Amino acid sequence: xxxxxxxxxxxxxxxxxxxxxxxxxxxxxxxxxxxxxxxxxxxxxxxxxxxxxxxxxxxxxxxxxxxxxxxxxxxxxxxxxxxx
Numbered sequence: 049x050x051x052x053x054x055x056x057x058x059x060x061x062x063x064x065x066x067x068x069x070x071x072x073x074x075x076x077x078x079x080x081x082x083x084x085x086x087x088x089x090x091x092x093x094x095x096x097x098x099x100x101x102x103x104x105x106x107x108x109x110x111x112x113x114x115x116x117x118x119x120x121x122x123x124x125x126x127x128x129x130x131x132x
Contacts, residue, residue, distance in 0.1 A: 096104075
């Protein structure tokens, strides 16, 4: 490859990777189209408060953890019976 071709490639690479490029390699961004949305008045009717939802989730977790501990306790009592 001769020097002229090498210079053309270097020049093209500089244009391509330059931050100040304006021209054929300039970054073209399309505008974001904002859609039309209609929200009714009753969108939140019947929805629970966030604190209520969190309390329900915590309660479910506590119940499931409690069941595991109960099973372990009962299993250990059956497996290691106490002799009085």
